[in-house]
Amino acid sequence: MSKPLTYAERKKRELREEIVNTAFDVFAEQGYHEAGVADIAARVGMGHSTFYRHFESKRAILDQVVTNVIERIKAALAAENAPEAATSTEEYRKQARRIAIALDDIFRDPRVARLMLIQAGAVDTELEQRIFGVYELAVRLTTGYFDNGRDRGYLRADLDSTATARAVVGLIIGTETLLINPNLEPAQRTRTLDAAVRLMLDGIT
Amino acid sequence: MSKPLTYAERKKRELREEIVNTAFDVFAEQGYHEAGVADIAARVGMGHSTFYRHFESKRAILDQVVTNVIERIKAALAAENAPEAATSTEEYRKQARRIAIALDDIFRDPRVARLMLIQAGAVDTELEQRIFGVYELAVRLTTGYFDNGRDRGYLRADLDSTATARAVVGLIIGTETLLINPNLEPAQRTRTLDAAVRLMLDGIT
Amino acid sequence: MSKPLTYAERKKRELREEIVNTAFDVFAEQGYHEAGVADIAARVGMGHSTFYRHFESKRAILDQVVTNVIERIKAALAAENAPEAATSTEEYRKQARRIAIALDDIFRDPRVARLMLIQAGAVDTELEQRIFGVYELAVRLTTGYFDNGRDRGYLRADLDSTATARAVVGLIIGTETLLINPNLEPAQRTRTLDAAVRLMLDGIT
Amino acid sequence: MSKPLTYAERKKRELREEIVNTAFDVFAEQGYHEAGVADIAARVGMGHSTFYRHFESKRAILDQVVTNVIERIKAALAAENAPEAATSTEEYRKQARRIAIALDDIFRDPRVARLMLIQAGAVDTELEQRIFGVYELAVRLTTGYFDNGRDRGYLRADLDSTATARAVVGLIIGTETLLINPNLEPAQRTRTLDAAVRLMLDGIT
């Protein structure tokens, strides 16, 4: 599928990646609107007009950054994408925990959390739609798990799978949002995530 | 406490409120950064410089809008602010539902949700801190409820109250965030909220 | 020439004068461009639109203030306006000193100095012309004194009366300008003025 | 001290100088407050935002213009900065004339005179202080000359050197101010300056 690349092509691709990565840092730190193309270019160490040899616009690179993150999220969700896998409550709990850990692996990076949960939604409608698209994908996948679990009998029979899936995805992104708060003691992260998983499985009662 | 107001003072106050309200609409619809003072003024039907007779700056009116919303949230939280109130599981369930409904009453207004959950965090650090401040207040109050419930024996004895409180608040704001999505069928709102409350109380298993 | 004024007319005239006086203060303190009509009105203790019942514009009141000062200067110059008066060197020295004192009486008021020597010239061409007009009037009068003194033999026969008159008027306004400097010790004022008069009469050699 | 400059650097520096020079013209002609950044840019023949690539603000370029002029004035004053130089009345007269000519060389440029003597003082307190600073420097230097001349016996023994120095500096700036008047016949300039020097040396009597 991929032809061998010339040295120049490889170099260019590497630079492109470096720009994306730097933009990721800069957008997360300063916010998309506060950040300037010049900030990104300066941090990469190149002239700011060179930026435009690699990306169409400031908006375009944000798209790229977001796309990358979304890919990673989708991959994390897909990895466990075998609703039939779990056959017992115990397996189910483990599966749930694995997914939680996989997602948290992505979101514990403050850049990811800040960009996806705080910045991206505020840029424009199109990006907002993309974010909501990911959320709804997660909801659909989760619905699948729930349907499977209910069919196999280790989830409540009266479970409203879609609605509950949405609540669970909400639980994840909401909790990750709260964990962005830099004033929190680090220990709270693990405890909060444990509590979230436990909440999902057993509720508080 | 309140002196009798002259007609002019009343008029001025009303206009101020109208501006705040319009700004609320405009910020929620277009986003804070996209919206201009001129947009707000035009929608109120006044010259743009008149805006500055009532507010110091664009940023200042955002503060006012956010302050108003925060007040309402605090009021909603405070209304049920009697951790000892519930003395049985049943009462507890009702109390939880009441709080959920009260909060949802506020957040079902798409302006509130868009502004607080999508826009405000992306404006600047100071506003972000205020938002986190409200979240943490909610966490503290919720922790109180949980401690009470655990003490009285109708909540799990091994409940990590603070961590769980954070997860619950995350559940609320995350779920409300997902419910902003305008592509959702309206029916999903009720079902999702029910599922969220149920999730909190009983988990999925 | 003047009919008896009604009470209302007198009141109005008084208020007008108060506004002029206040404008004088404000323009001198803050500078014409920095000062706002609102500042003047506020200090008089009236609404700012009332200002426009008494003056056409911000520029118009500056004109009035300047006119008043120019009147005073002209009066001071005219008081000694009798070129033939001095008949001896001694009388001449006294006359020169009297004029210097009379002018300094006007310019020692920092408002006058700041307004006339620093602010007024920078407003617009028309006002600049008026200021230059006063200077040239002073030059003409001084030329008259010099012609008289030369005719009577107590001034140098080779005196270029107009050119010298211009230098003398320059000496006055330049010295007064330097004396505006608030960092100067008060004692310097008298000494500097004495030196200026002495310079004019005897030179430094 | 100076590294070789690239072509681009030279170009940039030249443009910067051209902007400063144009700003000088514009400020002198229209006055600082009346002039807009757009006027300067338009006259240079560039877009108005380009201005901001070279200077921080409108105020900043005024500072630069004024700094340049002050440097020239200081240089002119320093050139004769050898109070001991003159040893006889005759030498002294020549020295005085040289200084007068050097200063007039600077101030005969109407831009210099208008900017320094009319505009700059009216901009803000900080600039006013800088102007007064130059005047006081001139006073200090002049005081040195006078002390020297008095010590050597070719100036009046009762000369109040500082006060007289201030009067002389006043004489210079005041006379230059009067010579700004565009209605004056050109011949008056020379005659007035001669008269001013003569006034300083011999007085009118």
Add this chain to the structure above:
DNA sequence: TATGAATGAGTTTTCATTCAT
């Protein structure tokens, strides 16, 4: 008549993007 309210013209400044070397 006196006033606060309203206004819009005008100014400075920023920054994503294009141009020319």
Add this chain to the structure above:
DNA sequence: TATGAATGAAAACTCATTCAT
């Protein structure tokens, strides 16, 4: 190709003046 230079569209904000009560 890489870059600094140039640009203009846009936006926030000010204030002298007019309007309406």
